[in-house]
Amino acid sequence: MSGIILRVMGESDIYQFALNRADPPKAADALADSRDRLNRAGHLLDAEQMQNWQAADEALVERAAAELLADTSLPDNSLTLILLLREKWPVGSKARYRLTAERAGADWTYLEIICAPVPLSGLDEEAIAEAERLALSSQIAGLRRTRKRFAASSALHGFLQQVS
Numbered sequence: 001m002s003g004i005i006l007r008v009m010g011e012s013d014i015y016q017f018a019l020n021r022a023d024p025p026k027a028a029d030a031l032a033d034s035r036d037r038l039n040r041a042g043h044l045l046d047a048e049q050m051q052n053w054q055a056a057d058e059a060l061v062e063r064a065a066a067e068l069l070a071d072t073s074l075p076d077n078s079l080t081l082i083l084l085l086r087e088k089w090p091v092g093s094k095a096r097y098r099l100t101a102e103r104a105g106a107d108w109t110y111l112e113i114i115c116a117p118v119p120l121s122g123l124d125e126e127a128i129a130e131a132e133r134l135a136l137s138s139q140i141a142g143l144r145r146t147r148k149r150f151a152a153s154s155a156l157h158g159f160l161q162q163v164s
Helices: 034-044 055-068 094-103 125-137 140-149 155-163
Strands: 004-009 014-019 078-086 110-114
Touching: 004 055, 004 125, 014 055, 034 055, 034 078, 034 094, 034 110, 078 125, 078 155, 110 140, 140 155
Parallel strands: 004 078
Antiparallel strands: 004 014, 078 110
8 A cells, every 4th residue: 555645624524635746736727826725625625515516626625735735745655634724814804804715716714734644554434534533633732722713613613622
């Protein structure tokens, strides 16, 4: 077994793909800025957007995730979890954040959290679920410290309450 599995977890959906470093994903899209691609990817993984997905949406999420990890050394036979969560908009700055979100065709702006790669014991669902659990559990302390950066509607707050 050999491969790098990326699992991109949004507010309500998860998208998983195998990263091929020799041939990184290239999305043909109108979003020239990597931050806009990230916000669009977060939007696509939020609130029932996946049911209307097209191949271009998959390519965009793959490209946004690959760009986040472009300068990162990832071991073979590993899973890297990327969380895309709604960003809290400070009072007085909402108009600026809204423009940023609208530029990407999104309702929110999103913050990314990249979990450390976790070795995979196999490519079956059970092995991937265990690696995801390990990746998330390693981030709990950091997520608690930074929870105020995320919108009140973010699924992060419910998750942190469950693990308390």
